[in-house]
Amino acid sequence: MPESSYQFPDGFLWGTATAAHQVEGGNSNNNWAAWENEAGRIHNGEKSGLACDWRGGRWREDLGNAARDGQNAHRFSIEWSRVQLSPDGWDDSALDFYRELVKGMKALGLQPVATLHHFTDPLWIYEMGGWENDKTPVYFEKFVRKVVKVFKDEVNLWVTLNEPNGLVVNSYVDGCFPPGKKDFRSAFKALTNLIRGHTLAYHTIHELQPNAMAGYALYYRGFFPKREWFPLDRWAARGLQGNVNDLFANAIHNGRVKLILFNTMVKEAIGTQDFVGLQYYSSDEVAFNLLKPGELFSSRQCPHGAPVSPTGFIADVPRGMAQGLSWARQFGLPIYVTENGVEDAEDQMRPAYLLRHLREVWKAANAGWQVKGYFHWSQVDNFEWERGWSQRFGLWALDPATQLRTRRKSADLYAEICKRNGFHPETVQRLAPEVFNELFGA
């Protein structure tokens, strides 16, 4: 048995991530509730319903498991639609749930990391045009002010927006998220307002809590040219890199908001991040395709030879994680991997996926890059947006009908990693022998 192990730096944050709409249950006042009620929008017409019944108190069970399994942090989100009922109408009692949740996390030894916007908008925001409306960033700032005032002594790490670049693509280019548009002009408008909303939120957080760390969580996808030698494949991959991964990041870096031929400046956005939140799941192989202007002249496919998840949603491509980390490093800020994981109900590929991706995180952290934490998606199966309940990302399985949780083998593996702040040959041999040679072989 080799002696070496993959050891992470002291103080590394180990957690899982969740989002309000996906776990709380009973969210009826946001754009996703409306979307779920429209025919044909969600896989099999499924609904979030009770979700993981966190509102009913079952967060105690899930976070209790997380803490018992050695995690020391948890990333969750606060549901905007519950707190702000109209531009000036508030339900203060809605914050009680989050008070209890945050208190509970702290009692369990989990550092709370709070997300202020994770895909859902209040219905009244949706009805006035969502992020295409110039007033939305202003209303969002009011919500942020309200929340940060309450939690500034409890929460130090704030994620303003979850995957704003992914949100723009899903909502206004692919149309699989509400409002289901396929229109680059709307996408650009929403993108610009999301950048404004993030900027206002960032400044408000610092006004109320000068020592807070604030940033946003970026959806990073690996795009690799199918034929490395072919300039047009490289060009198509670069186009996707620029219009997906760099979409939000550029604005924060230099104020320039750019989506294909549209562009503008939001100067106030420059420098509004204290850390980079990196979310990486999968990568594509990209070939130039003249017939697909709407997809930036590209055909995308699963990288050759990569294991693929049961519904074909995720390919196991750890070099995309390596590329994402190296991309994130350009900003010279601490990096948190705020999401990474795979849908895998039978837990066949998750152990290997987890270890392969963590190896890339380990390499970066041990090369002296400022990688500070890793949050697995997710603690327990939950409602997966337009894919409904068809995909299972949990370390624990959930039967939404009975609310019964069942531990997967990956929970054992992740627990040992968290507890030992790294992974050892003996653990891998026992819990993921399929990847032992790859990780520890000569």
Ligand code: GAL
């Ligand atoms: C992310 C998203 C999460 C979760 C995950 C797995 O893009 O932020 O909410 O759904 O994908 O599909």
